[in-house]
Amino acid sequence: MSEKTILDATGLKCPLPVLKLRKALEGLSIGEKIILHADDPVAPLDVEHFCKTAGHDLLNINQKENYVEFLISKN
Template identity: 60%
Template sequence: METDLEIDARGLICPLPVLRLRKALLQLAPGQTVCLWATDPVAVIDVPHFCAEAGHDLIATTAATDATAYFVRRGPLAEIAEG
């Protein structure tokens, strides 16, 4: 899947993967997408929760051999919710 930005958070533990994702999404326009690569087992809970709370769309999750990829689309009202 093609994205506007890719974040490598492999080896980082909670809350760092979500904090990096949040920071990256704030720099993007609504509708742009990010791929977050994470190895933290808690990210499977944290990323969907963050997306739901902040108004972003988790469009796909793909498990690979060494990490999981989370594909997130910046939400249209996210700037208001996070600002």
């Protein structure tokens, strides 16, 4: 049950990573987690703001070599 959805938004510019994330979260149940990969430099700010305003939990931000990995839990 620990399988997570991975959403690849690399190569997309603001606001597309957050729009894709919002759409993907709609298909998840409360408590399910999703991993978002994004390489837009403003993605960390956008994703954090989206999670706060939409009420989802941003559990982790992990800087990888070519992208940032976000772990989000749907609320």
